[in-house]
Every structure is written in C-alpha cells, then in structure tokens.
Amino acid sequence: MDNGKNGMPLELFDKIRQLAENHAIDYIGVAGIAKYQQEIAVIGGTVAGKFPRAISIGIVLPQSIVDLLQERDCYENVFQYQTHAYDVINQRLDNFASIVGSQIQKSGYRVMPLPAAERIDSERVCASLSHKLTARLAGFGWIGKNCLLINPDHGPRVRWTSVLTDAPFAENEQMLENRCGNCTECVKACPARAIKGCNYADGESGEERLSVAKCEAYFESLGQKGRLKICGMCLYACPYGKKFKAG
Numbered sequence: 581m582d583n584g585k586n587g588m589p590l591e592l593f594d595k596i597r598q599l600a601e602n603h604a605i606d607y608i609g610v611a612g613i614a615k616y617q618q619e620i621a622v623i624g625g626t627v628a629g630k631f632p633r634a635i636s637i638g639i640v641l642p643q644s645i646v647d648l649l650q651e652r653d654c655y656e657n658v659f660q661y662q663t664h665a666y667d668v669i670n671q672r673l674d675n676f677a678s679i680v681g682s683q684i685q686k687s688g689y690r691v692m693p694l695p696a697a698e699r700i701d702s703e704r705v706c707a708s709l710s711h712k713l714t715a716r717l718a719g720f721g722w723i724g725k726n727c728l729l730i731n732p733d734h735g736p737r738v739r740w741t742s743v744l745t746d747a748p749f750a751e752n753e754q755m756l757e758n759r760c761g762n763c764t765e766c767v768k769a770c771p772a773r774a775i776k777g778c779n780y781a782d783g784e785s786g787e788e789r790l791s792v793a794k795c796e797a798y799f800e801s802l803g804q805k806g807r808l809k810i811c812g813m814c815l816y817a818c819p820y821g822k823k824f825k826a827g
C-alpha cells in the first residue's frame with residue numbers, strides 16, 4: 581500500500597501498468613498537457629486546467645466486429661458493433677479509469693478520470709481535442725485525415741480515454757509523425773463525402789479536414805430510415821487498422 585506523497589511515482593506507475601496488464605488494456609502512457617489546457621477543457625471542463633498531465637488509456641477493438649461494418653445494412657451487424665466495439669469497450673475504459681483514479685488518490689495525488697464517451701462522438705465528428713489529443717501526446721499515434729487517432733499498428737481501431745492527474749509521472753517526449761501520406765481510403769469510404777482529404781496541421785480547426793455538418797446529416801438520414809445511427813466507414817477503411825491479424 582502507498583503511504584502518501586512520499587510513495588515513488590515510478591513505482592506507482594509500475595503498479596498502474598500492472599493493473600493495465602491485468603485488465604487487458606492495450607495502451608497506457610503519460611501525456612504532458614500543460615500547454616493544451618484550452619483543448620483539454622473540451623473533455624475535462626474548467627477543472628482540467630488544474631492538472632499538468634493525463635494518462636492515456638486505449639483498448640483495441642475486436643477486428644472481426646469492426647469488419648462487420650462492411651455489411652452495415654444488416655441490423656445484427658451494426659447492433660453487434662454498437663455493443664462490443666462501442667458500449668462495452670467504453671464501459672471497460674470507464675471502469676479502468678476509475679480503478680487508476682483510486683490507486684493514484686490513495687498515493688496522495690489529485691486525479692480526475694474522464695468519461696470515455698466524449699461529448700462529441702469521436703467517430704462521428706472532428707472534436708478538436710479530446711482523448712485523441714492525449715493519445716497523440718502520449719506517443720500512440722497521429723491525427724489522420726479522418727480526424728481519428730491513427731495508431732501505427734491498429735489504425736483508428738482503438739478506443740481511448742484519459743485520466744487527469746498531478747502525480748509526477750514521466751511524460752512522453754516523442755510524438756509520432758503523420759503517416760497518412762497520399763492515402764485517401766477514408767475519403768473514398770465516407771458515404772457523406774464529409775472528409776476533405778487534408779492532412780492534420782497543428783492548431784488548425786477540425787473543420788478544415790472534415791465537415792461535421794455532412795457527417796451529422798448522414799447519421800440523421802440513417803435514423804430517419806429506421807436504422808441504427810452507426811457508420812464508422814472512416815474507421816473501417818484505414819489500411820493501418822486492416823493490417824493487424826489476430827493470432
């Protein structure tokens with residue numbers, strides 16, 4: 581058991597890594613967010629400014645379930661995706677963020693686990709910041725033309741959350757460079773023609789890359805046809821997500 585602030589941050593992070601292992605968490609790392617307070621406030625509210633760093637936590641989505649998106653006209657397929665690639669993964673992320681929060685607080689530091697489901701759905705629109713920013717700062721990927729966080733091994737097929745803290749963990753110092761290059765797979769796959777095909781640039785609004793209005797209108801049209809409001813084609817199409825083969 582840790583006994584207050586004199587407990588070693590390194591040992592504490594090792595303990596958190598072990599917890600992550602036990603909960604089949606795929607990615608865990610530390611992002612320095614002091615410079616990004618305005619963007620972090622999008623997901624953390626006004627209290628976010630009181631925390632200098634965020635733990636980024638990611639779970640890889642089940643490949644076979646994401647692949648069901650190829651046949652989105654089938655209700656069972658999209659229901660399966662909504663359940664096991666969205667709701668359940670978000671619950672697991674929230675539960676794990678809560679466990680990490682308790683562990684850190686017990687050690688005498690301040691902590692704030694954030695909800696995995698962002699106020700703005702990360703697969704539907706281009707939230708300027710969010711768990712994607714913390715994952716990027718933690719060195720897990722880059723922001724793609726589809727506005728999703730692209731991990732080199734799993735593409736956008738990872739769901740993320742963040743835990744804010746003042747625990748003095750070592751912050752990641754190396755971010756990955758953008759590797760979208762000339763690829764336009766997500767642009768071609770988008771049924772709403774919402775993705776404009778531009779590479780991410782620091783400080784640029786997400787609207788430069790993706791029309792939120794077109795994406796939203798497409799979701800509304802699905803609802804009007806009595807279908808589940810699930811698309812995810814920009815997630816499915818990315819070659820970085822397709823290359824991983826289980827087993």
Ligand code: SF4
Pocket residue numbers: 703704705769770771772773774775790794795796798811812813814815
């Ligand atoms: S592929 Fe679907 S979810 Fe992605 S931007 Fe286009 S309409 Fe939105």
Ligand code: SF4
Pocket residue numbers: 724725726730759760761762763764765766767817818819820
């Ligand atoms: S599909 Fe291609 S352009 Fe789109 S995010 Fe993935 S690598 Fe980048």
